[in-house]
Every structure is written in structure tokens, then in C-alpha cells.
Amino acid sequence: MDEAEADFTRFVRERGPGLLRFATALTGDRHHAEDLLQAVLERTYSRWTKISHRGDPEWYVRRSIVNAAKDGWRGDNRRIAVLERLGAEDEGVCLPFDEYVTRDAVRRSLRDLSPGQRTVVVLRYWEGLSEAETADLMGVSVGTVKSQAHRAMKTLRASLELSEAFAVAPAGRAS
């Protein structure tokens, strides 16, 4: 194994798990995320010497993941179907009924966001990046980040409010 190969292997071993989580958060689908990450890392490895000498290969990979996630969605007009209901995924997790309903509503709304809106939401609220950091990673203006975030939160807020309005206690609960 030569030096570049060893260096790349070390990078993937150390950063790979976090990058996969990042890709999964952006895509909402772990299998799509695995393939997306593989494609990005293949391109990265082919230019590894140049990229690693620039100083921050992780930033490069993360930016590539963001761009690839958006490109992937643009190339496929079909929505990734939500195949599992929250209940099926949450085996063993017990939530109060109204909490279950509202979390399910937000989860579905998250999946229905446009790629750009979802990316902004994930970077701003899950990664905790600032507007400037989010704009830098996405390669867009701060204004675009603000407007995407505003539209996304409006959609998610509406979904949350609607689910709360209709969440009712199961029949038979004692008063």
C-alpha cells in the first residue's frame, strides 16, 4: 500500500462513519446514502493527492455529498417512497400517542421537502451550522439559505400544527 492509499484509508476509517451519517441525514435513506458516499469517495480518491494537500479533505467530501444529494434528487423525479411507517421502525420505542402522531407528521414533512430545503434544515438544525457556514457548504448565498429555511420551516410548522390539532387520545382513556 503506498502513502496516498494509506492516507486515504485512514481518512475513510476516521471520518467515514460521520460522513455516512451526514449523507443519510441529507438523503433520508441509508441505502441511497451509502451509494452516494461511495460515489463521492471514488471521485475523491481519484484526486486524493491534490485534495489532501489543500488542507481539509473532509470539507471537500462534505460539500461533494451535499451537491451529489441535490443532483441525485434532480435526476430522479420520483420521490423516494416512505416505505416504513414510524411504528415499524420504532420497535421497542414507546411514545405517548400525541407525540407519536406529531413526530410522524414532521418526519413525513421532512421527507417531502425539496432537496434544497431539506439540505438547509439538516445543516442548520441537525448539524447546527450558522447561515454563513451552511451557505458556504452548499455553494449558495446566505439569502438563499434564509429563504430555503423560511419555506421549509413554514411547511414543517404547518404540518406540526395540523397534527397537533387532530391528535386525540385513544378511546377508553379514563378522564
Place this chain on the structure above:
Amino acid sequence: MNADDRLVSMIEACVEHEVREVRLPADFAERIIVSTGRRRRPKRFPIAVGMAVLTTAAAVVAAPVSLQFLAGPDPAPEATAALRPRALEGRVTVTVLPPGTGHSTRVDAPGGVEDGRSVWTVAYLREGPQSYVWIRVISGDVTLEGAAVEHYAPRAPGGREPVPVSRGEARAWSTGGHQNVVFQPEPGLVILVRGRQMSREEAVRIAEGVRVR
């Protein structure tokens, strides 16, 4: 906690839920390096579970294909060449594809079909969430149909209709709402049926259920 704080908290919980238990395979870096073909010293990439080759004659109409398994690591070319299509003449190409890498080993094996058309199906199996069944047509236009195609091709045109596919076209099917064209090494048709939790037995059922005409 105000309403937006609550929403942000909910977003965090939902995304955390999606990324929970996400694991990177231990050999992921190795796969990347192998798949780019940039390793200086060739290395035999281990194949965890065997390889299956299905053969059929082009003149067969709506007939099920048979499945042969070659178990063991990294099939050697001579072993692969031993998987001859039944009652076939001419030359065909067997493509062995390790999972998730896009890397292939091409071996020319004696074989072929009537009417100048070659139809090969290669099933590559690996126990676990990324098992594959490949169907590859290297010449001619074919139609795939059968219960397997119906079940594992949720995005095929028409949903449940037989799927016409042409040479040069790549089509990918999967379960679990995910599609991936892993590899198209040369002009020809590559159809990938990818199952998230596909056992060898299930892949056999898929392969045997596909009819080529």
C-alpha cells in the same frame, strides 16, 4: 419552550432517528480503492459468498432459467469458465461483480446462444443488506417478465407489466425504495435487482422466476 424551539427539537429527533445505527462496512476504503482501479498492485478482492450463473437459450420463450452456484472466495477464471451454458454455442462473457464496488472481472467463457443472441444472467450473492441479483443481457433485445420482476421492479414502466429492455440500456430495480445502477462495464444491458435483505434462497427464487423472451 416556544413553538419553533419545539419544532427544531422535533427535527433533530427525526433526523437522529433516520441516522441511527448507520454503520460503515469495515472494508469500505478498500472497496473504494479497488473500484477506482488505481491500486498499483492488483489484489484479489474477496467475494464473501459464491457466484451464481444462470443460462438460457435465446430461442427459449417464457421458460424459467436454471441456477448454478459456484461457492467459495474469488472465483478463478478457470473455475468461472467451467460454468458453461447448457446447449449453447459461441462465446459469451461472464461478468463477476463484487458487491458495492463497481469492480468487475471479465472472463470469456465458451458459450453462446442461437440466433446470434447471448443472454446471460449472473447472480452475485452476499449475505446481508446489500445482496444483489444481476441480470445482464449482452446482446439483443429481450423482455423480462415473471413474478420476480413484478415483485422486485416497483419502478418498472407500467409497474407490473413485463419489462422490455434494449441493448445499451441500463435498468435498475431494487427493493426498499432505493435504486442503484452499480455497474455498466460495456455496451450492453445491465439490470440490477437489489434486495436489502436477500438471502441466497431468495435470490434463487428471484432468478428462477425471471423469464426471458
